[in-house]
Amino acid sequence: MATGSILITGASSGLGAEMARQFAALGYELALCARRTERLDELAAEITGVYPAVRVRTAALDVTDFDAVPRVFDEFAAEFGRLDRVIVNAGLGKGVPFGKGGERPNRQTAITNFLGAMAQMEAAMKIFRAQGGGHLVVISSISAVRGMPKTMTSYAASKAGVAAMAEGIAAEGVPGVDVSIVFPGYIASEMNEKAAHPPKFLVDTPTGVRSMVSAIEKRRFKAYTPAWPWVPFGYAMKVLPLSIVRRLAGI
Structure with a gap:
C-alpha cells in the first residue's frame, strides 16, 4: 500500500x-x-466507509x-504534517464561440482554469520548497495540444496555458x-455529460x-490518458491541418 x-x-x-476514490484504494x-462541500462530505463518508484506515x-x-x-x-499541510502530492484539478468548461456574446463565460473559464491554477501552483510550490520536496500534478487536457474551435476555444487556451506554466516550473528543477502534466482525453464527467453529441472515444470515468x-x-512528466488513442492522436494533432484536428476532436 502507498503512503503519503x-x-x-x-x-x-x-x-x-x-x-480520490482510486488514491484511497492505494492507501493515501x-x-x-x-x-x-456537501458533495465533499458525502465523498469523504463514502471513502472512509470503504477504507476506514x-x-x-x-x-x-x-x-x-x-x-x-x-x-x-497551508491548513492541510499543517494538519497532515506535509503534503506529498498536490493535484491541480479544479476547472470550468464553459465556452461560447468568440463574437457571439460569450464574454462572461469565456472569461470565467479563463480565470478559473488559468489564474486559479496559477494560485494553486504558487501555494503548492511554497509548501514543497519549505518541506524539501513534493509532487506537483497539473490536469490539463488533450484539447491543449492545439487551438480548438467554437465552444472549446477559451477552455483549450486556458488548459494550454496551464501546461506551459507547469512545464516552466519543471524547467526550474x-x-x-x-x-507531472496530465492531458486527459475524453473521459465521462460532469463537464461533458450535457453535450448534445458525446465526443468520440469517450470512456467511462473509472x-x-x-x-x-x-x-x-x-x-511521468507528460501523459496523454488513456494512452489509446490519445498518445498517437496527441502527436498527430500537433502537426495536422486545423480542419482535420477539428474532425478528430469531434467538434
Whole structure:
C-alpha cells in the first residue's frame, strides 16, 4: 500500500472525485477541496466507509478566491504534517464561440482554469520548497495540444496555458520536486455529460481515471490518458491541418 498525503482540488465530482476514490484504494491520506462541500462530505463518508484506515479531510475552496487558496493549502499541510502530492484539478468548461456574446463565460473559464491554477501552483510550490520536496500534478487536457474551435476555444487556451506554466516550473528543477502534466482525453464527467453529441472515444470515468492515476503514480512528466488513442492522436494533432484536428476532436 502507498503512503503519503494527496491534496486534490475540484474533488467534489467527476475526475477529482474518482481520483480520490482510486488514491484511497492505494492507501493515501486525502485532503479534498471544492466549492460544493456537501458533495465533499458525502465523498469523504463514502471513502472512509470503504477504507476506514484512510484519513480524509475536506475544506471549502473556490480557486478564484486567491487569498483562500494558500490559506487552505497551508491548513492541510499543517494538519497532515506535509503534503506529498498536490493535484491541480479544479476547472470550468464553459465556452461560447468568440463574437457571439460569450464574454462572461469565456472569461470565467479563463480565470478559473488559468489564474486559479496559477494560485494553486504558487501555494503548492511554497509548501514543497519549505518541506524539501513534493509532487506537483497539473490536469490539463488533450484539447491543449492545439487551438480548438467554437465552444472549446477559451477552455483549450486556458488548459494550454496551464501546461506551459507547469512545464516552466519543471524547467526550474527545484530539488526534490517532481512535476507531472496530465492531458486527459475524453473521459465521462460532469463537464461533458450535457453535450448534445458525446465526443468520440469517450470512456467511462473509472477507466479514464485509472489511466490518469497510473501515470501520476509513475511520476511521468507528460501523459496523454488513456494512452489509446490519445498518445498517437496527441502527436498527430500537433502537426495536422486545423480542419482535420477539428474532425478528430469531434467538434
